[in-house]
Amino acid sequence: MPHILVFDSGIGGTSVLGHIQSLLPNAQYSYVMDNALLPYGLQSEQTIQSRLACLINKIAGFERKVDLIVIACNTASTQALAATRKLTSIPIVGVVPAIKPAAIQSKNRHIALLATPATSNNAYTNALIAEHANGCRVDLHQSTRLVALAEQYYWQQTLDLEKLNHELEYINIDKQVDCIVLGCTHFPILSTHLAQYYGQQVELIDSGYAIAQRVKYLLKDKNGDSNDIKMPLQFFATAPNGITNKEGIASSAIDLSC
Numbered sequence: 001m002p003h004i005l006v007f008d009s010g011i012g013g014t015s016v017l018g019h020i021q022s023l024l025p026n027a028q029y030s031y032v033m034d035n036a037l038l039p040y041g042l043q044s045e046q047t048i049q050s051r052l053a054c055l056i057n058k059i060a061g062f063e064r065k066v067d068l069i070v071i072a073c074n075t076a077s078t079q080a081l082a083a084t085r086k087l088t089s090i091p092i093v094g095v096v097p098a099i100k101p102a103a104i105q106s107k108n109r110h111i112a113l114l115a116t117p118a119t120s121n122n123a124y125t126n127a128l129i130a131e132h133a134n135g136c137r138v139d140l141h142q143s144t145r146l147v148a149l150a151e152q153y154y155w156q157q158t159l160d161l162e163k164l165n166h167e168l169e170y171i172n173i174d175k176q177v178d179c180i181v182l183g184c185t186h187f188p189i190l191s192t193h194l195a196q197y198y199g200q201q202v203e204l205i206d207s208g209y210a211i212a213q214r215v216k217y218l219l220k221d222k223n224g225d226s227n228d229i230k231m232p233l234q235f236f237a238t239a240p241n242g243i244t245n246k247e248g249i250a251s252s253a254i255d256l257s258c
């Protein structure tokens with residue numbers, strides 16, 4: 001039974017974890033969040049690269065051998081995926097904005113990328129757009145407030161709708177846009193509310209399901225079977241949060257300041 005480690009700055013990666021768990025219900029899971037440094041969207045490329053280098057070191061010391069790492073963070077993936085892959089033989093799947101499917105789907109040939117400041121403004125994302133926008137106009141929008149709202153919604157199950165609407169008004173996506181790429185794994189956590197705000201004529205597209213399919217493909221020879229003993233999800237945080245995740249599992253401390 002494979003052991004999959006899902007990483008994000010905060011709880012955004014749980015939006016990807018959910019898709020992977022549905023496709024691979026028998027796998028073992030660890031979830032690591034670098035909440036000490038949240039939001040990653042305001043960190044430098046160098047800082048993110050060194051946090052991930054440290055994560056790779058820690059994983060080497062894990063009792064349960066990790067078979068695959070998912071960097072369930074667009075910010076970390078677009079800034080540090082190539083550098084991090086060089087540090088380990090464990091396969092790493094990154095999560096990057098779903099520009100290609102959005103560009104294929106857009107009837108108006110006009111899409112928007114909604115991401116963190118670091119993701120919407122880096123060489124990887126520029127190259128992704130140049131390669132896959134397929135002639136569509138791509139508007140770039142950034143927000144860290146949505147990250148904070150998603151964190152609050154996840155942990156406290158309450159959402160300040162006034163703040164959310166205010167932020168969406170401020171972001172001000174063009175009315176001609178018919179596909180919005182949710183280029184931050186925190187944003188699908190708000191998808192019900194985002195869908196209400198943007199209406200049925202706008203498609204919200206994230207990478208979660210495609211990533212789960214990729215993970216399943218890479219682990220096709222290690223699927224395990226339903227008779228194996230299933231360990232509970234292990235949950236690690238870099239800063240004490242004194243709270244449990246949705247499954248009620250308390251987080252263990254992990255130090256990523258190498």
Ligand code: DGL
Nearest residue numbers: 012039040041074075185
């Ligand atoms: N969830 C992360 C992403 O996909 C980043 C959120 C943040 O820490 O800024 O980009």
